Amino acid sequence: MGHNLQSGERLRPVDLARRHGLSTQAVRNYEEAGILPAAGRTPSGYRAYTPLHAGALRAFLALVPGHGHRTAASIMRAVNRGEDDEAYRLVDESHAQLLDDRRTLRAVERALRDLEPAAAPEPAPSAGSGAVFIGPLAGRLGIRPATLRAWERAGLVTPRRDPHTGYRVYDAADVRDARLAHQLRRGGYPLEQIAPLIAQVRAAGGLKPLEGALGDWHARLSARGRALLTGAAGLDTYLRERG
Incomplete structure (x- = not known):
């Protein structure tokens, strides 16, 4: 009153x-x-x-x-x-969220520095092959399998299908793309902006395609x-x- x-x-x-x-x-x-x-x-x-x-x-x-x-x-x-x-x-x-976002950005930069041109898909998931099914990959990223399926529809990841079970199989390049998608989503980028970036990464196999996006991300964090x-x-x- x-x-x-x-x-x-x-x-x-x-x-x-x-x-x-x-x-x-x-x-x-x-x-x-x-x-x-x-x-x-x-x-x-x-x-x-x-x-x-x-x-x-x-x-x-x-x-x-x-x-x-x-x-x-x-x-x-x-x-x-x-x-x-x-x-x-x-x-x-x-402030803690901003610090976490800065750490995420550094993680994206580290991941991109380590990128190598994607190798040919493995014939099947096996121990040490780097290929995983949807459940374990979702668990590794801390997201739901439904999110990975949505990313697939948006073209962010392109898993193959196991010829015997029909299950999705994510090879090393798919895991890399899923990691990048996850980190960029955390950075506030919508799916429609992430898809062309990942497509360029697949073609170029390096950091160059994302330099502009990373520079913008740095600027937005500094402004915050x-x-x-x-x-x-x-x-x-x-x-x-x-x-």
Whole structure:
């Protein structure tokens, strides 16, 4: 519940909205969602915001680019409930995810550096052949067999069929393609962008086809890192204003 304001600087919803290029309804929605503290009311019942609300809105808008709307909203709700430790935990999770994504990118680069032109398919899966069935490969990657079948339909992997059982058989080149697909999916690439990249890797057998994609991935991770820093500064300012 908001409190009645009798003194101090008062800001209307339209004042906050205009400063940040938002609609007044968006400002009210943010308050109702707990992103802003509850507004006080004038004697006539109108919402009256204060510089603290303006600070909360600035902090939220600073958090969104690095954390995304949902996490940024959760951080602000935690802060406004006085649960600062929960807000810090959410911030830490975003940083941990960024670190994990950086590790994934390095794993992709390492995998691509080790690529060799695909050898001819093995005649059948056997010990030491490098060929596997769909279940073990899915387990190795931590995904469902249905995901591998979807990747096959999208052209990301092209397993052969065992002539006796009809089961899918993934040779060393298929395993490589599945690993690349998995890592690129984790990097945020949609299937329609991954398929031509893997097709080029099959033809070229090296890193060159993916240099542009990897450069873009590096740039996006760097932008997220900078956005997290900006968000942290905005949140720290709000915490100081709140006292």
